[in-house]
Amino acid sequence: MSSDLSGVPYTDLVAEMIRRLGDDPEREGMLKTPERVEKAMRFLTHGYETTAEAVVGDALFEEHHNNMVLVKDIEMYSLCEHHLLPFFGKVHVAYIPNGRIMGLSKTARLVEVYCRRFQVQERLTEQVAQALWDVVEPQGVGVIVEAHHLCMMMRGVEKQNSVTITSAMRGVFLDDPATREEFLHLAMGSHRPLSR
Ligand SMILES: Nc1nc2c(ncn2[C@@H]2O[C@H](COP(=O)(O)OP(=O)(O)OP(=O)(O)O)[C@@H](O)[C@H]2O)c(=O)[nH]1
Numbered sequence: 001m002s003s004d005l006s007g008v009p010y011t012d013l014v015a016e017m018i019r020r021l022g023d024d025p026e027r028e029g030m031l032k033t034p035e036r037v038e039k040a041m042r043f044l045t046h047g048y049e050t051t052a053e054a055v056v057g058d059a060l061f062e063e064h065h066n067n068m069v070l071v072k073d074i075e076m077y078s079l080c081e082h083h084l085l086p087f088f089g090k091v092h093v094a095y096i097p098n099g100r101i102m103g104l105s106k107t108a109r110l111v112e113v114y115c116r117r118f119q120v121q122e123r124l125t126e127q128v129a130q131a132l133w134d135v136v137e138p139q140g141v142g143v144i145v146e147a148h149h150l151c152m153m154m155r156g157v158e159k160q161n162s163v164t165i166t167s168a169m170r171g172v173f174l175d176d177p178a179t180r181e182e183f184l185h186l187a188m189g190s191h192r193p194l195s196r
Protein backbone atom coordinates (compact mmCIF):
# COMPACT_ATOMS: atom_id res chain seq x y z
CA MET A 1 0.00 0.00 0.00
CA SER A 2 1.38 3.42 -0.89
CA SER A 3 0.01 5.77 1.80
CA ASP A 4 1.23 5.35 5.38
CA LEU A 5 -1.75 4.91 7.68
CA SER A 6 0.23 3.70 10.67
CA GLY A 7 -0.43 6.86 12.69
CA VAL A 8 -4.18 6.90 12.03
CA PRO A 9 -6.27 5.78 15.03
CA TYR A 10 -7.92 2.40 14.55
CA THR A 11 -11.35 3.97 15.23
CA ASP A 12 -10.86 6.43 12.34
CA LEU A 13 -10.03 3.56 10.00
CA VAL A 14 -13.21 1.72 11.00
CA ALA A 15 -15.32 4.90 10.65
CA GLU A 16 -13.88 5.42 7.16
CA MET A 17 -14.66 1.81 6.20
CA ILE A 18 -18.27 2.28 7.33
CA ARG A 19 -18.47 5.49 5.27
CA ARG A 20 -17.00 3.80 2.18
CA LEU A 21 -19.51 0.99 2.53
CA GLY A 22 -22.35 3.53 2.40
CA ASP A 23 -23.40 4.14 6.00
CA ASP A 24 -22.90 6.98 8.44
CA PRO A 25 -20.60 6.30 11.41
CA GLU A 26 -21.91 9.50 13.06
CA ARG A 27 -25.49 8.30 13.36
CA GLU A 28 -26.63 7.42 16.85
CA GLY A 29 -26.59 3.62 16.60
CA MET A 30 -23.08 3.60 15.18
CA LEU A 31 -21.40 6.26 17.30
CA LYS A 32 -19.57 3.72 19.42
CA THR A 33 -19.18 1.16 16.63
CA PRO A 34 -15.55 1.95 15.69
CA GLU A 35 -14.59 1.55 19.34
CA ARG A 36 -16.54 -1.72 19.62
CA VAL A 37 -15.00 -3.06 16.41
CA GLU A 38 -11.50 -2.26 17.63
CA LYS A 39 -12.17 -4.04 20.92
CA ALA A 40 -13.72 -7.06 19.19
CA MET A 41 -10.96 -7.36 16.58
CA ARG A 42 -8.25 -7.04 19.20
CA PHE A 43 -9.88 -9.87 21.16
CA LEU A 44 -10.29 -12.02 18.04
CA THR A 45 -6.58 -11.63 17.19
CA HIS A 46 -5.06 -11.71 20.68
CA GLY A 47 -3.11 -14.84 19.73
CA TYR A 48 -0.45 -12.57 18.22
CA GLU A 49 0.38 -11.35 21.72
CA THR A 50 1.29 -14.70 23.18
CA THR A 51 3.26 -17.87 22.54
CA ALA A 52 2.86 -21.58 23.20
CA GLU A 53 5.64 -21.49 25.80
CA ALA A 54 3.97 -18.62 27.65
CA VAL A 55 0.54 -20.27 27.92
CA VAL A 56 1.92 -23.66 28.95
CA GLY A 57 4.24 -22.09 31.55
CA ASP A 58 5.22 -24.57 34.24
CA ALA A 59 2.33 -26.96 33.64
CA LEU A 60 4.55 -29.82 32.52
CA PHE A 61 4.72 -32.74 34.93
CA GLU A 62 7.05 -35.71 35.06
CA GLU A 63 4.90 -38.80 34.59
CA HIS A 64 5.56 -42.15 32.97
CA HIS A 65 2.32 -42.57 31.10
CA ASN A 66 2.91 -44.20 27.74
CA ASN A 67 -0.62 -44.18 26.37
CA MET A 68 -2.54 -41.71 24.32
CA VAL A 69 -3.94 -38.56 25.90
CA LEU A 70 -6.75 -37.08 23.80
CA VAL A 71 -8.63 -33.85 24.44
CA LYS A 72 -11.43 -33.75 21.91
CA ASP A 73 -14.21 -31.36 20.89
CA ILE A 74 -12.31 -28.20 21.85
CA GLU A 75 -14.43 -25.45 20.34
CA MET A 76 -12.59 -23.05 18.09
CA TYR A 77 -13.31 -19.67 16.49
CA SER A 78 -10.88 -18.13 14.03
CA LEU A 79 -10.79 -15.63 11.17
CA CYS A 80 -9.85 -16.64 7.64
CA GLU A 81 -6.94 -14.61 6.35
CA HIS A 82 -8.51 -14.15 2.92
CA HIS A 83 -11.82 -12.54 3.85
CA LEU A 84 -11.38 -11.85 7.58
CA LEU A 85 -14.61 -13.80 8.11
CA PRO A 86 -15.00 -16.40 10.85
CA PHE A 87 -14.39 -20.08 10.52
CA PHE A 88 -15.37 -22.15 13.51
CA GLY A 89 -15.69 -25.71 14.68
CA LYS A 90 -13.82 -28.10 16.90
CA VAL A 91 -10.33 -29.38 17.46
CA HIS A 92 -9.16 -32.78 18.68
CA VAL A 93 -5.64 -32.89 20.13
CA ALA A 94 -3.80 -36.07 21.12
CA TYR A 95 -0.28 -36.98 22.17
CA ILE A 96 1.66 -39.88 23.62
CA PRO A 97 3.93 -38.63 26.42
CA ASN A 98 7.61 -39.35 26.64
CA GLY A 99 8.27 -38.91 30.36
CA ARG A 100 6.15 -35.81 30.91
CA ILE A 101 2.55 -34.76 30.57
CA MET A 102 0.99 -31.32 30.11
CA GLY A 103 -1.80 -29.73 32.15
CA LEU A 104 -5.03 -30.60 30.33
CA SER A 105 -6.35 -27.05 30.08
CA LYS A 106 -3.15 -26.06 28.30
CA THR A 107 -4.25 -28.11 25.30
CA ALA A 108 -7.18 -25.75 24.80
CA ARG A 109 -4.96 -22.75 25.54
CA LEU A 110 -2.58 -23.85 22.77
CA VAL A 111 -5.51 -23.95 20.35
CA GLU A 112 -6.43 -20.39 21.43
CA VAL A 113 -2.89 -19.10 20.75
CA TYR A 114 -3.16 -20.06 17.10
CA CYS A 115 -6.88 -19.71 16.31
CA ARG A 116 -6.97 -16.13 17.62
CA ARG A 117 -5.05 -14.90 14.58
CA PHE A 118 -5.76 -14.52 10.85
CA GLN A 119 -5.47 -18.09 9.66
CA VAL A 120 -6.01 -20.79 7.12
CA GLN A 121 -7.27 -24.00 8.65
CA GLU A 122 -4.31 -26.03 7.40
CA ARG A 123 -1.75 -23.76 9.11
CA LEU A 124 -3.77 -23.62 12.33
CA THR A 125 -3.76 -27.43 12.43
CA GLU A 126 0.00 -27.64 11.78
CA GLN A 127 0.85 -24.92 14.31
CA VAL A 128 -1.06 -26.59 17.14
CA ALA A 129 0.65 -29.92 16.35
CA GLN A 130 4.11 -28.32 16.12
CA ALA A 131 3.65 -26.37 19.37
CA LEU A 132 2.71 -29.47 21.32
CA TRP A 133 5.60 -31.35 19.68
CA ASP A 134 8.10 -28.63 20.65
CA VAL A 135 6.84 -27.85 24.15
CA VAL A 136 6.07 -31.35 25.48
CA GLU A 137 8.60 -33.34 23.39
CA PRO A 138 6.26 -36.34 23.34
CA GLN A 139 6.52 -39.58 21.35
CA GLY A 140 3.91 -38.31 18.94
CA VAL A 141 1.16 -35.78 18.29
CA GLY A 142 -2.10 -35.84 16.31
CA VAL A 143 -4.39 -32.88 15.65
CA ILE A 144 -7.68 -32.79 13.74
CA VAL A 145 -9.67 -29.62 13.02
CA GLU A 146 -13.25 -29.71 11.71
CA ALA A 147 -14.65 -26.35 10.66
CA HIS A 148 -17.32 -24.39 8.84
CA HIS A 149 -16.10 -21.35 6.93
CA LEU A 150 -18.50 -18.38 6.82
CA CYS A 151 -16.74 -17.14 3.67
CA MET A 152 -18.11 -20.26 1.97
CA MET A 153 -21.53 -19.92 3.59
CA MET A 154 -22.72 -16.30 3.72
CA ARG A 155 -20.89 -15.24 0.52
CA GLY A 156 -18.91 -16.74 -2.36
CA VAL A 157 -19.92 -20.28 -3.19
CA GLU A 158 -22.72 -20.21 -0.53
CA LYS A 159 -22.52 -23.84 0.64
CA GLN A 160 -24.14 -24.23 4.05
CA ASN A 161 -23.31 -27.79 4.98
CA SER A 162 -19.75 -28.50 3.92
CA VAL A 163 -17.29 -29.29 6.70
CA THR A 164 -13.54 -28.97 6.16
CA ILE A 165 -11.44 -31.53 8.02
CA THR A 166 -7.67 -31.12 8.35
CA SER A 167 -5.11 -33.14 10.26
CA ALA A 168 -1.47 -32.88 11.28
CA MET A 169 0.64 -35.65 12.82
CA ARG A 170 4.10 -35.91 14.30
CA GLY A 171 6.30 -38.80 15.57
CA VAL A 172 4.59 -42.17 16.20
CA PHE A 173 1.31 -40.85 14.80
CA LEU A 174 3.13 -40.73 11.45
CA ASP A 175 5.31 -43.82 11.86
CA ASP A 176 2.89 -46.28 13.43
CA PRO A 177 -0.39 -47.02 11.58
CA ALA A 178 -1.94 -48.58 14.72
CA THR A 179 -1.40 -45.37 16.72
CA ARG A 180 -2.86 -43.27 13.94
CA GLU A 181 -5.85 -45.64 13.71
CA GLU A 182 -6.45 -45.44 17.47
CA PHE A 183 -6.36 -41.64 17.29
CA LEU A 184 -8.75 -41.45 14.35
CA HIS A 185 -11.08 -43.94 16.00
CA LEU A 186 -11.12 -42.12 19.36
CA ALA A 187 -11.41 -38.66 17.79
CA MET A 188 -13.77 -39.39 14.92
CA GLY A 189 -15.11 -42.90 15.59
CA SER A 190 -18.62 -41.92 16.56
CA HIS A 191 -18.39 -39.02 14.18
CA ARG A 192 -21.32 -36.67 14.35
CA PRO A 193 -21.23 -33.96 11.72
CA LEU A 194 -20.63 -30.57 13.30
CA SER A 195 -23.89 -29.08 14.43
CA ARG A 196 -24.49 -25.38 14.10
N1 LIG B 1 -7.14 -23.82 1.90
C1 LIG B 1 -7.88 -22.92 2.54
N2 LIG B 1 -8.61 -22.04 1.84
C2 LIG B 1 -9.37 -21.17 2.52
C3 LIG B 1 -9.44 -21.12 3.91
N3 LIG B 1 -10.32 -20.13 4.25
C4 LIG B 1 -10.76 -19.59 3.10
N4 LIG B 1 -10.19 -20.21 2.03
C5 LIG B 1 -10.33 -20.05 0.59
O1 LIG B 1 -9.50 -19.04 0.09
C6 LIG B 1 -9.83 -18.90 -1.28
C7 LIG B 1 -9.55 -17.51 -1.77
O2 LIG B 1 -9.79 -17.58 -3.16
P1 LIG B 1 -9.89 -16.32 -4.13
O3 LIG B 1 -10.33 -16.80 -5.47
O4 LIG B 1 -8.62 -15.55 -4.04
O5 LIG B 1 -11.00 -15.43 -3.42
P2 LIG B 1 -12.55 -15.29 -3.74
O6 LIG B 1 -12.73 -14.71 -5.13
O7 LIG B 1 -13.16 -14.50 -2.64
O8 LIG B 1 -13.03 -16.80 -3.76
P3 LIG B 1 -14.47 -17.44 -3.48
O9 LIG B 1 -14.57 -17.69 -2.01
O10 LIG B 1 -14.48 -18.71 -4.28
O11 LIG B 1 -15.52 -16.45 -3.94
C8 LIG B 1 -11.27 -19.37 -1.39
O12 LIG B 1 -11.28 -20.55 -2.16
C9 LIG B 1 -11.69 -19.68 0.07
O13 LIG B 1 -12.61 -20.75 0.17
C10 LIG B 1 -8.66 -22.05 4.62
O14 LIG B 1 -8.64 -22.09 5.86
N5 LIG B 1 -7.90 -22.92 3.91
Ligand SMILES: [Zn+2]
Binding pocket: 080, 081, 082, 083, 084, 085, 149, 151, 152
Ligand atom coordinates in the same frame (compact mmCIF):
# COMPACT_ATOMS: atom_id res chain seq x y z
ZN1 LIG C 1 -12.39 -16.82 3.67
